[in-house]
Amino acid sequence: MPELPEVEVVRAGLAPALAGSRIEAVTVLDPRSLTRHDGSAADFEHRLTGRRVDAVVRRGKFLWMPLGDADGRAESEAIVGHLGMSGQMLLRSSGTPELRHERIRFDIRHPTHADVAVVFVDQRTFGSLALDRLIPTPDAAAGGWGSEAPLVPTQVAHIARDPLDPAFEETVFRARLARTRSAIKRVLLDQTVVSGIGNIYADESLWAARIHPERSADDLSSRVVRRLLDEVRAVLHRALAEGGTSFDAQYVNVNGQAGYFAHSLNAYGRTGEACPRCGTPIVRVSFTNRSSHYCPRCQRRG
DNA sequence: CACGACGCCTGGTCGC
DNA sequence: TGCGACCAGGCGTCGT
Structure with a gap:
């Protein structure tokens, strides 16, 4: 889970x-x-x-x-x-x-x-x-x-603080992004940079911030990084409020109950469905041996 | 050093 | 219906 x-x-x-x-x-x-x-x-x-x-x-x-x-x-x-x-x-x-x-x-x-x-x-x-x-x-x-x-x-000890941690250092995060040429999605998934984000919430946050998953991390302005972090936090908070994301009985709370956030996903797992913002079909690409879902119109490579 | 590929597992679904 | 290929919310290790 x-x-x-x-x-x-x-x-x-x-x-x-x-x-x-x-x-x-x-x-x-x-x-x-x-x-x-x-x-x-x-x-x-x-x-x-x-x-x-x-x-x-x-x-x-x-x-x-x-x-x-x-x-x-x-x-x-x-x-x-x-x-x-x-x-x-x-x-x-x-x-x-x-x-x-x-x-x-x-x-x-x-x-x-x-x-x-x-x-x-x-x-x-x-x-x-x-x-x-x-x-x-x-x-x-x-x-x-x-x-x-x-x-x-x-x-x-090697795991970074997560974005909801009061001691999370945004300036450290920004500096780390600025000296990384990897794709922003890969960096979001790197638990030594920022922890807690996996494939679902990476895709959802990037969709919300309108950032292409393969944009180079060092290419993002501090304003855009700020927006991304805001969206990461918003997505995590909303998912938390709904008890998390459950597609099947695998992801459940301590009493075996599923969360409801799967109904609120905008990009993840919605290949071919209309982007809730602009109606363009969501695209799925293979990336680092996993799937990335994004809107090819809202999330330009830049 | 920074970065990316691969292995570790079980089970569900899909196409033939 | 059977069977193989492919897919899945992750991490650590080991190459280059």
Whole structure:
């Protein structure tokens, strides 16, 4: 459940159930879902059992859960996870039978809520979880959305802040674009430049800002970059308000429910349909082994 | 160094 | 209906 809005829907769903809870048991059904973890499945299970979960935090498409120990000491470790193309984090009542494509299960006890199971389900196994160390953020700002702590897992340290993060530096972003000759769409997808944007929201943002996806990044004036960033944020906010984009049962919140933003897409997946602005058929081209959708009239190469 | 291609997986859909 | 080709919201690694 990939891009920022979908991952944020998951974070927001997990947070109230997990913050302040305790991990009673961990069951790894498929070790391929631990490719990020530096250790065996048994090691993962053993080191997490009995730990306290303090929060659920997100930067871009990465999620992490800072852990305390039973004595209440400050956190220095976290469960870090990425959903890949098809990962889901589902909240189920305790004892729920094994789900299709279930990879990892956490049995959770909370001081005031009923026991629950947090189930990591992942059809394609591109997603994975790990136990990771937390390190300070270079700018001393909060590591991500969901906690004030100025910490990030080592695996997230190279990931740029996302456009909805209050500590996102627009001037740094502009400077980075100005010295890159790559296509603007490729740069939007580069998580070390700006995080959280994937194929859908890249296409939607470029459509909204009327920028051709293959325009060179260094070719955009600062006014145009400003417009692009405004549209990126607007698209992400709208998608968030509608619960994210779901084309099928793959992209769902912690309760398995789909979002509604697919109905609001203007370019992505609308090949041959009329551009909502000018009526010209939307074009699909293959680009970096993926698809780009754009309006050939509104989005000129320049 | 900056950049782009490729591999990692499962399953749905489409055309023959 | 069967079967292969192609497609899908991503990331990390390894070439050039």
